[in-house]
Amino acid sequence: MQQYTEDEIIQRLHDPAEQRDAFAQVVKLYGEKLYWQIRRMVLSHDDANDLLQNTFLKAWTSIDLFRGDAKLATWLYKIALNECITFLNHQRAMNNVSIDDTDVFLLEQLRSDDYFDGDDLQLKLQKAILMLPEKQRIVFTMKYYDNMKYEQISEIVGTTVGALKASYHHAVKKVEEFLTKDI
Amino acid sequence: MNSENNLEQLKEKNPFRVPEGYWEGLTDRMMEKLPEKEFVPVEPRKVTIMEYVRPWLYLAAIIAGMGLFFKVIAPKENSTVSTDSLLVSEQRKSASLGALSKTGTNEDYLEYVEDRCAGYVLSGNLGEGE
Numbered sequence: 001m002q003q004y005t006e007d008e009i010i011q012r013l014h015d016p017a018e019q020r021d022a023f024a025q026v027v028k029l030y031g032e033k034l035y036w037q038i039r040r041m042v043l044s045h046d047d048a049n050d051l052l053q054n055t056f057l058k059a060w061t062s063i064d065l066f067r068g069d070a071k072l073a074t075w076l077y078k079i080a081l082n083e084c085i086t087f088l089n090h091q092r093a094m095n096n097v098s099i100d101d102t103d104v105f106l107l108e109q110l111r112s113d114d115y116f117d118g119d120d121l122q123l124k125l126q127k128a129i130l131m132l133p134e135k136q137r138i139v140f141t142m143k144y145y146d147n148m149k150y151e152q153i154s155e156i157v158g159t160t161v162g163a164l165k166a167s168y169h170h171a172v173k174k175v176e177e178f179l180t181k182d183i
Numbered sequence: 184m185n186s187e188n189n190l191e192q193l194k195e196k197n198p199f200r201v202p203e204g205y206w207e208g209l210t211d212r213m214m215e216k217l218p219e220k221e222f223v224p225v226e227p228r229k230v231t232i233m234e235y236v237r238p239w240l241y242l243a244a245i246i247a248g249m250g251l252f253f254k255v256i257a258p259k260e261n262s263t264v265s266t267d268s269l270l271v272s273e274q275r276k277s278a279s280l281g282a283l284s285k286t287g288t289n290e291d292y293l294e295y296v297e298d299r300c301a302g303y304v305l306s307g308n309l310g311e312g313e
Contacts, residue, residue, distance in 0.1 A: 019220065027210045035209075039199055053216055060217045118198025125193050144194060172190070179189055 010068045023063065027056055030073060033146075034080050040141045041084040043106050043126070045115040051087055055080040070155060077156045081138065088134075103130045103137070121179075128178035132171050139164055140171040 004012065004025065012022035034055060039048035058079050059066075066075055088103060095105045107127050110116050118126070129137055138157060142148045150161045159167070 016220070020214075020217075023217070024210055024214050027213045031209050031213065032206060035201075036199075043199075045199070045201060053213060056213045057217060115200050115202070116198055117200055121189070122193060122196075122198040125190075126198075144190075176190060 006072055007068070010066070010072065013063050013066070019063065023060060026059075026072065026076075030076050031056075033073075034076055037077060037142070037146070038080055038084055040145055041081075041138070042087060043110050043116070044113060047087065051080070051083045054083050058083070071152075074152060074155045077152075081156060085134070103134075106130055124179060125175070128175040131178065132174060135159070136167050136171040136174075139167045140175070143168050144172075 004022075009022050009025060012018040013026070015022075031052070035048060035052050038051045038055070039045065042048055042051060055076065059076055066072075091097075091106070092103070097103075097105055104127065107123070107130055110123070110126060129140060132140060135157070139153060139159075142153050142156070143150075150164050153159075153164055154161050157164075
């Protein structure tokens with residue numbers, strides 16, 4: 001597949017004759033990164049796969065509205081994040097979890113997940129992350145795993161860089177404190 | 184701190200994995216679920232005469248509306264008129280003789296005459312005094 005710049009891809013995405021081909025290139029470029037962002041939020045491979053499909057479906061149906069004001073990656077991450085939040089809200093409702101509670105209920109699924117190879121310490125880390133409030137968890141996973149720049153995270157979640165830095169700092173402290181506990 | 188080291192060390196190993204061959208067919212699997220989009224060529228829109236005329240009609244309506252507005256708040260026929268006697272400046276509504284004859288009293292009639300003839304009468308009196 002020929003390599004195009006982002007501007008060229010966006011141009012091709014608005015050309016009906018080349019749109020599908022251009023979108024395939026988008027999937028190839030961003031599929032794996034989006035998958036991991038989703039997977040770290042929902043933990044299960046099957047759920048992550050479904051949400052990735054939903055993300056690309058939503059992007060495909062609204063591609064004509066994308067004008068290139070933001071980076072393609074930022075736009076896709078936003079869609080993926082919204083899909084994760086919607087999914088987690090649904091999971092919380094099914095598990096009778098209060099809005100103020102965390103997503104620790106996902107940990108039980110993780111213990112028996114065929115596609116999770118982590119040891120006890122890894123499980124402890126996942127539990128610590130799941131215990132964070134949703135916004136802190138989002139910032140933590142983006143910064144800790146992907147080392148995303150605060151400016152990009154700010155565009156995705158719509159929070160100021162200063163607030164994000166504070167949020168990440170608090171999240172790291174909480175996770176570190178939890179890891180030192182004997183549980 | 185021990186926990187900091189742990190946090191950095193834990194990042195190096197990804198405990199999550201994917202099924203065998205997941206990445207190889209990912210693009211094809213995602214693309215085959217996407218619906219085909221129908222390309223409908225957009226015909227150039229024909230501009231009607233009404234679309235040309237409409238802005239002028241709106242402008243005419245605005246001007247007519249403004250004209251009506253100012254006509255409504257324009258000064259009325261019965262307005263206040265200042266009349267001066269020798270000593271006192273008064274503002275008295277001027278009224279037609281016809282209206283007075285129908286509704287006015289004798290006093291009103293005398294006031295009316297005074298208003299009309301004050302200048303003539305006074306000039307005549309002053310002339311006598313000299």
